[in-house]
Amino acid sequence: MKVPISTAIAMAFGLIVLMGYFIDIPILITLRDIFVRWAVLLMTVAVIIGIVNLVNVHWNKFTKDPGENPYSIILLVAFGLTLIVAGFFGPTSEWSLWIFNHIQMPVEQSLMAILVVVLIYSAARMFKDRFNLISVVFITTVLMMLILAVPWFGVAIPGLQGPGGIRSFIAEIPAVAGARGILIGIGLGTIATGLRVLIGADRPYGG
Amino acid sequence: MNLPAVISVKLAGLLFVLIFLGLIIGFTLRGRVRTLVPRRKILAFNRLRDAIGLGVESGSRLHISIGWGGLLGIPGIGSLIGLSIAKRVAKIASISDKPPIITSGEGATAVLSRDTMQTAFRELNQEDKFDTGLGRTSGVTPFSYAAGTLPVIYDETVSATIVGGHLGSEVGLITDATQRTGGVSLTGSDNLPAQAVMFGTTHEALIGEDYYAVDAFLDGEPVHIASLQAQDILRWMLTGGILIGALLKFTGLI
Numbered sequence: 500m501k502v503p504i505s506t507a508i509a510m511a512f513g514l515i516v517l518m519g520y521f522i523d524i525p526i527l528i529t530l531r532d533i534f535v536r537w538a539v540l541l542m543t544v545a546v547i548i549g550i551v552n553l554v555n556v557h558w559n560k561f562t563k564d565p566g567e568n569p570y571s572i573i574l575l576v577a578f579g580l581t582l583i584v585a586g587f588f589g590p591t592s593e594w595s596l597w598i599f600n601h602i603q604m605p606v607e608q609s610l611m612a613i614l615v616v617v618l619i620y621s622a623a624r625m626f627k628d629r630f631n632l633i634s635v636v637f638i639t640t641v642l643m644m645l646i647l648a649v650p651w652f653g654v655a656i657p658g659l660q661g662p663g664g665i666r667s668f669i670a671e672i673p674a675v676a677g678a679r680g681i682l683i684g685i686g687l688g689t690i691a692t693g694l695r696v697l698i699g700a701d702r703p704y705g706g
Numbered sequence: 707m708n709l710p711a712v713i714s715v716k717l718a719g720l721l722f723v724l725i726f727l728g729l730i731i732g733f734t735l736r737g738r739v740r741t742l743v744p745r746r747k748i749l750a751f752n753r754l755r756d757a758i759g760l761g762v763e764s765g766s767r768l769h770i771s772i773g774w775g776g777l778l779g780i781p782g783i784g785s786l787i788g789l790s791i792a793k794r795v796a797k798i799a800s801i802s803d804k805p806p807i808i809t810s811g812e813g814a815t816a817v818l819s820r821d822t823m824q825t826a827f828r829e830l831n832q833e834d835k836f837d838t839g840l841g842r843t844s845g846v847t848p849f850s851y852a853a854g855t856l857p858v859i860y861d862e863t864v865s866a867t868i869v870g871g872h873l874g875s876e877v878g879l880i881t882d883a884t885q886r887t888g889g890v891s892l893t894g895s896d897n898l899p900a901q902a903v904m905f906g907t908t909h910e911a912l913i914g915e916d917y918y919a920v921d922a923f924l925d926g927e928p929v930h931i932a933s934l935q936a937q938d939i940l941r942w943m944l945t946g947g948i949l950i951g952a953l954l955k956f957t958g959l960i
Contacts, residue, residue: 517723520716520719521716521717521719521720521723522716522720523716538777538778539778541814542776542777542778542812542813542814544813545776545812545813545814545816545817546812546813546846547813548813548814548816548817549810549812549813549814549816549817549843549846550813550843550846552813552816552838552842552843553842553843553844553845553846553854555838555839556839556842556843559839570857606849607847607849607850610849610852610853610876610879611849611876613879614875614876614878614879617878617879617882617907618875618878618903618906618907620882621878621881621882621906621907622906624885625906625907628909629909637905637906641906678898680914681898681901681913681914682898683941683944684914684915684916684918684937684941685896685914685915685917685918687915687918687937687940687941687944688783688787688896688914688915688917688918688919688937689780689783689896689918690723690726691726691730691918691933691934691936691937692783692786692787692918692933693783694723694726694727694730694933695730695929695930695933696786698727698730698731698929700734700927700929700930701786701790701921703786703789703790703793703818703822
């Protein structure tokens with residue numbers, strides 16, 4: 500009986516929320532707002548569950564083979580320290596912000612810098628492994644957009660940079676048209692998936 | 707926008723959703739009488755089937771990355787598709803000595819991914835093989851998620867990575883790691899910057915709505931193929947509507 504009940508609950512709540520967006524009946528709108536607030540609350544609890552799971556996975560890795568998983572102990576120590584500092588001094592205290600600004604931010608920025616290198620390397624590999632018309636158009640467009648992004652030696656080249664230039668033409672017409680086309684597809688896919696969940700055809704849970 | 711305009715937009719939205727629903731139900735009922743086949747061919751799905759089969763045979767692991775989008779809002783649908791992929795792949799690949807690992811960057815999707823894996827094992831009568839570590843949270847911010855996913859790819863003998871969910875450009879770190887380990891990667895996302903990075907870094911990137919066709923191509927149930935056909939029809943209707951609107955505007959009729 501577990502599956503039909505969970506499916507029925509998902510369908511009923513989904514339909515009420517959906518109808519609450521389209522039909523202006525006060526009770527529907529009130530119910531929609533209440534259900535959305537419950538969902539937000541559940542998501543917040545889920546964040547805590549996610550963090551517990553993260554710590555659990557790394558604790559298991561560390562206890563299983565401490566020598567082979569040094570990063571797991573770094574994560575556990577960092578988690579413990581952050582929890583103590585944020586719990587004791589508060590999440591917006593000077594010490595908590597110090598951790599954020601001097602550890603979290605630089606680490607994420609370093610990863611972003613690595614990503615730039617990875618993307619350049621991938622572009623070169625793309626030329627090597629997939630040399631076709633689409634790849635040439637893709638790489639040429641990327642290079643043009645990058646090279647023409649800023650004026651050279653402080654001088655904007657007419658016809659290439661600035662309003663009316665090739666760069667702004669690419670950014671404003673083909674890129675926007677393509678992006679809108681893709682977004683229409685994504686929108687249709689999103690609605691189709693949502694409707695399948697609503698009619699119980701897709702169950703992204705154990706059933 | 708004034709009140710009548712708001713009401714008409716809402717009614718148009720409701721009408722659109724009802725037409726969509728009607729088409730899906732209509733095509734599904736038709737599909738139960740005669741076999742429906744997707745009209746489009748997407749080669750990436752053949753590669754995915756091969757990768758799953760190869761992974762099971764070689765005793766290596768599949769990794770499914772469902773991103774950090776959570777379940778609320780538009781990114782939530784991306785996560786639902788990721789979970790759906792995970793569900794179908796887990797059913798096939800759980801017979802392997804090394805069952806698939808699902809990573810996510812958000813608690814609710816992590817809970818659902820564990821539930822998905824547990825269900826797959828239960829259906830195979832092998833619930834004792836289930837381990838909570840098979841559905842794990844790798845990190846709760848975009849880059850920490852990517853960083854936390856890399857050890858899974860490098861250390862857990864992963865032969866194929868399927869990326870399906872809401873991610874940003876940091877997906878490049880995940881696909882690059884898969885390429886470096888000689889693995890196959892099939893990628894799809896609802897996020898445009900992620901799609902651009904996926905296109906540049908992998909052989910098999912699902913662009914736009916192709917990502918939402920995964921269910922239809924993986925197991926081809928009537929409702930999924932019907933949904934794909936409804937999408938195709940509505941896409942042409944929307945395209946026609948946009949072109950007619952542009953023409954009417956251009957000629958000054960509206």
